[in-house]
Amino acid sequence: MAATEQLTKADFQSNQETRWCPGCGDYAVLAAVQSFFPELGIPPERIVFVSGIGCAGRFAYYMDTYGMHGIHGRGPALATGLASARDDLSIWVVTGDGDALSIGGNHLIHALRRNVPVKILLFNNQIYGLTKGQASPTSELGKVTKSTPFGSIDAPFNPLSLAIGAEATFVARTIDTDKQHLPAVLRAAAAHEGAALVEIYQNCPVFNDGAFDALRDKKRGEVNRIYLEHGEPIRGVVRDADGALRLGSGGAPVVHDAHREDPAFAFALSRLSSSPDGPTPIGIFRDVRRPVSGSDLTAELAAARAGADDAALDALMRSGDTWTIS
Amino acid sequence: MAATEQLTKADFQSNQETRWCPGCGDYAVLAAVQSFFPELGIPPERIVFVSGIGCAGRFAYYMDTYGMHGIHGRGPALATGLASARDDLSIWVVTGDGDALSIGGNHLIHALRRNVPVKILLFNNQIYGLTKGQASPTSELGKVTKSTPFGSIDAPFNPLSLAIGAEATFVARTIDTDKQHLPAVLRAAAAHEGAALVEIYQNCPVFNDGAFDALRDKKRGEVNRIYLEHGEPIRGVVRDADGALRLGSGGAPVVHDAHREDPAFAFALSRLSSSPDGPTPIGIFRDVRRPVSGSDLTAELAAARAGADDAALDALMRSGDTWTIS
């Protein structure tokens, strides 16, 4: 086992052969994560990747950490249980847009409201990859897929709006192929004490190729990416006369404040783009502190357990009215 | 059957004996709904109440309409199916805070994003009534209940923020005992074309008495209720220098706009009170138009079905390459 100080990318590469389609954005994310993790300084045995089902879900197999490839949509619930038993681990959930927002929507919003100390990486490719191309809850209106041959009739979720509405304390967005930005966001997520939701725009070249070209393309990306940096003015975002945020010029530029207690600001930012084919904010929308679910409790219970021996058990069983027959 | 014009409250009272605890807020809501429904002018046989499980869920039995008392949390899904088969019905879902936001959270947010034409009445008593007093996802932090004897450690949802984050087109809040306001909100919900979420603060005298006294009490209510009226200034709500909404004075009063496309305004309103023990907005937060899930489709399919006779079936079965053996 490599000592903590000497960790390298190789320490996080498992011996499982990667099985995504050629060109899949998942490869880029995997490489970025494996490159970034040594920096955390946490030995691989104290890291756990929990995932649901989907192409993204395979991620857990490729990290040479502990891993649990769960069932569809239940990653956040499995991770919540693990976090409640162990506060000495770094727990990451990998999930897809279907896994997280369709079947798993409820677990996601509850993990966020509870502020469970887990980092959730939502690989959003706006499609069901593993089941070969059906619409997902982030697929745009009118999208033609195998399950919607005449076009989708359901309005999509905006994952960040949903998360903010669910009381999330950390909400961010990044892009699969951005080798600088992605680790920067992960770094902040890791540093955040509670639940972190990171949406990663991920290209699926097979079933939804080019969905994020407006941001992934070098040239179009330069125009369309609106980087959010705490304390910095947000390029191209101004305030309306009635106080609403909007894209454009003609107004005082808005300074980003990721730590604002009131989530209304982060929410407004999340509404600036309804789909990633034009100017779109990227970065950390919200990063605030709130008590982490059970963080004190875990320590308290561990202490109690240390004293919970046979004698304590005997005392508990004998509490209340007892009588003795001899 | 009473003709439509002559409908009265009695036409909506079923012969089932009501079985709530004495003093339960559910009685007040039932009476208000039964009194209001004749006004809709829809004959009882074209109205369906779908409910989940909980004290609130019993509501469906007491309305002399069609009714389906489903399973816990699945009301919105059952109603979505019904709405997809029938566009000639007025469909209402009755649900509790546990039913809608705990086990049923996913169905709720998906029904809202799809904008299914159903009206969802969320009886929020911030407690599990039917199962005798456990914490619900709207119970406040620190609340002592049977399941949280040392106080709840989970931050609650704000149901309206969650709904707005889930792309809801109609979001409102009212109070069980307010005989004027409650019907007014229902009226608007009924008039809305898509999905409507109406949160009703409902007192549970047995397990969570007084949770809404700050608003229900005549005297305290006068102080604390912030009525939202479209186009009217919102009493006590002003804009900060940085554009955020807050309670207080010293700033230009904010004029309510329920029809604003951008949900950020309604979201900001929903954040003004984190719990109903102080000044709290009441009324219609958001009411915008968006295509209703499948509304054109239903007509199109009905027309197709009219032509789907034996001949059409024969033609379909014989499409593609066939060969005949004689």
Next chain:
Amino acid sequence: MAGDSGDGMQLAGSRFTDATAIFGNDLATLPDFPAEIRAPAGTVAGVSAFQIHFASRDILTPGDTPDVLVAMNPAALKANLPLLQRGATILVNEDAFSVRAVQKAGYAESPLEDGTLEGFTVKRIPMSSLTTRAVEDLDGVTSRDAQKAKNLFALGVLSWLYDRPTDVTERWITGKFDGPVEAANLAAFRAGWSFGETSELIDVQVKVDRNTEVLPGTYRNVNGTEATALGLIAASVKSGLPLVFGAYPITPASDLLHALARRHDMGVRTIQAEDEIAAASMALGAAFGGALGVTCTSGPGLDLKTETIGLAVMLELPLVIIDVQRAGPSTGMPTKTEQSDLLQALYGRHGESPLPVLAASSPGQCFEAVYEAARIAITYRTPVILLSDLFVANSSEPWRIPNAASLPPIDPHFRTTSTGAFLPYTRDDNLARPWAIPGTPGLQHRIGGLEKADGTGAISYDGKNHARMTKLRADKVDGIEVPDLEIHGEADADLLVLGWGSSYGTIRAGARRVREGGGRVATAHLRHLRPMPKNTGALLRKFDRVLVPEMNSGQLAHELRAQYLVNVESYGKVQGQPLLPSEMEQEIWRRLSS
């Protein structure tokens, strides 16, 4: 004891129970709540009742037909009269029989007057007014307090009638209440006792001797829920694993969540999950982290946990699933009991996904049963389903408290090192795989729901491997050592009555009566439903006739037929009510005489 749900019958009942237990009688109890939280006062739907059966000999069930009924109002009388046999004694709260109350209960005329009660010994006691009189002079006691204390008056009467010790109850009252309420309750209780002693109304005081046959030891009263909570905590202490209990409230399972949520002092972590799927998943996630993961629910919730339980089968991680069975399919009758989830526990998952199934046979035995379930889960790395039911969860009996030191050891036996690459799907003598928990250096590995290669645990789509793994999973479960089935009674009796779960006491009691009447009947009781004891088939074949009584439509009978090809006779009762000893007696006689 029956009254309105607001009348405090459960409280009076449990006080009487404690006094009776401490006095040294054996006993069994059965509470019966209304389905509604607060059904309209005074109606039959709102009646809450508490039944207790006690004697100086071994008590096996809450009894079938009570000898004495305390009826606090007309509705309580109406609801419970059908349970009594002629000759029984009825103590009524006369004050409560107003014309209105009588009508509300659905009587046309007062049953005290119209001959309804002919054949019973009726004692009319103005309990409300006597209580009021007893407390009205106390400082600070309101008339509401007085009204509320009448259950203690009734308790006092009953305590006198059966010569229960008063000190236990008085101590409890002073410990529980303060100020005027304490004073009112004490006064009411004493007034009831004195009324019994002085009034001419009640002519016979009944003396029930102490039970002299019981094993020596320290006892307490427990209901099934309390015993289960203690059993889980014991398993946590003895295994050294933290207990993580994930649950979503549902009647009648929620009480276990409530009981465990209070046990921070024993390091218990309870999580009220967003739903049952999450509850099971949280317990399983905790198990991956090295905890004793437990989840508890009732029928509808078990449905929802299905997929997660299947994942646990595949992951081969310990997980204890407790199903407190209730009546009916779907929502059914949530406040009534049944045993109809057996086949679901055995087969209710897609694919071949075998797991051990146990059942608790009495309130006290819940301790042992859940402890054993946890031991099997941990030792064999497998989910285990423990079937309990509303009846066993809510009824209570004296329980001989074990010594912590004497409980069977549970060794989680974590894998901490590996020579060479760690192979998470190798097996020990029990066919159990190694359990290496996060934090263990060098043993990083990934597990999931896809089929895995024997040994390495890598994903495998190989057909032969799948067949091998399928067999290994089944062999592991079927190889679990369970004690042989024991026959109670003569080995050459004419009939064997074989039961499972909470009907243990009833079947024993019914058979005892038959034996006392000269019938040749033996009984046996299954606590392990998968695997069944090795001698089950042989035993079944030894008897000419086998009767299998169950609170369902014959699920165990079905399973026995399939496994052992023995033509067992099924007696199924699906009324949301426990089997009754008298009913068993009758059914046994019917078989013996045909």
Next chain:
Amino acid sequence: MAGDSGDGMQLAGSRFTDATAIFGNDLATLPDFPAEIRAPAGTVAGVSAFQIHFASRDILTPGDTPDVLVAMNPAALKANLPLLQRGATILVNEDAFSVRAVQKAGYAESPLEDGTLEGFTVKRIPMSSLTTRAVEDLDGVTSRDAQKAKNLFALGVLSWLYDRPTDVTERWITGKFDGPVEAANLAAFRAGWSFGETSELIDVQVKVDRNTEVLPGTYRNVNGTEATALGLIAASVKSGLPLVFGAYPITPASDLLHALARRHDMGVRTIQAEDEIAAASMALGAAFGGALGVTCTSGPGLDLKTETIGLAVMLELPLVIIDVQRAGPSTGMPTKTEQSDLLQALYGRHGESPLPVLAASSPGQCFEAVYEAARIAITYRTPVILLSDLFVANSSEPWRIPNAASLPPIDPHFRTTSTGAFLPYTRDDNLARPWAIPGTPGLQHRIGGLEKADGTGAISYDGKNHARMTKLRADKVDGIEVPDLEIHGEADADLLVLGWGSSYGTIRAGARRVREGGGRVATAHLRHLRPMPKNTGALLRKFDRVLVPEMNSGQLAHELRAQYLVNVESYGKVQGQPLLPSEMEQEIWRRLSS
């Protein structure tokens, strides 16, 4: 035909199938996909194969050992070689056997050179280069188009080899493609054909005569999914009920969603729900509104639908649940087949919640099976589970197209009026309750999952009523009329082989071979698993030995033993693969000779 997943083998296979069917042979096919969406090109994991079995006589299965293998690359050869018997013919795309490709497939040396293929007739054809040559001069054809067309070259070769009509395929190409791609594909196909005709490499053209035994009628090829889609649409048309299909994607069930989603022209409404619970609930909600509510899934999804199906049992509303079974517990092996959800379908719900269970026995029979499932659901007001599996869903066979007019009628028989108060839980001769849908004046009523009073449907906690309702629900299901089980073969044979579901063809084929070899074996096939045909028990007892082959660990055998106390012998195969005729033949002989 086997190649890389990008090589278009499924397309070539289905074109060959169509031509073969139209030519008049009987046939059966079996596609085999890789588990990954796009496994690395050139590896064994990435091989996609298509197997077809055809003959002039009645074809019952996709066959066991192919006579001819087309291998487009070394990996395809490696993956499929174990299936062949010595003497088989192998056509290889020689161009694909580069050193790199050979190594990628896991061969040390080229299998064409090192003796691996000894004993086989190997034909080396430079398919890639011949295709390129055939298309390179066409306008606008890129070299990528050329590469992609080599499957059509291979198809051309095969078509010549088996003398298939070329016009069907050419018509399809022109209909399907445009411009340069059309031209390239046509050219490649023709080049393949000509290659077969002119080259000396292929010496024998095989003639398979038309099948002359088939029933007169109009035929088409269908796989199980297509037949199921047609059956559902037929049930909708014949019953007059709108079809509302709620589903959540899952392999291998999603294809039915895809097929139905295209059928707006027949008024079909499909909803891709947020999960399986919602999918089932939406179908059930639609049924309340008077639609034909259908939901389709595979194992993990069936787990999740459990609670909703239980609600449907209680509501007594029509609901069709299709379970396309796949291999293994939990996520298992999603792209492999199995029959291991039978006991779950029968018993996998809490409480006593009986429902009818059917199984589809062949691709074409899916039509009939799902139509019958819908008819039973509507007639008896009950959820019905139809068990299909990946094998039957994906394989195809010629299907004799029925006339719409001759399909059995389905009458929803809505209740539209009531004399007196409407009682939603009264019953007709079938024990079915009235179905009154919203919009019907005067019949407003409320239904739910709580136990209901016989007749009125009001909530009831009455024990006797619960017992009565439990029995009524079971009697209704068990009273469904199903056709008697038919014996195929001699009624006094030495062995009866009883199967269910998709193994129909395999068992028949295996038994036919045994009979041709002089063995005395009869077969029968269960299409109704609950209730079973009335004569099942009697039939089983008629035979000395009964063999029950299944793709599971013996689930039907278990059930038969329980119901009929007959000591049937189980042959269980749990390898994610269909049973094979040769395997059946062998198993039957083993029994006959012991």
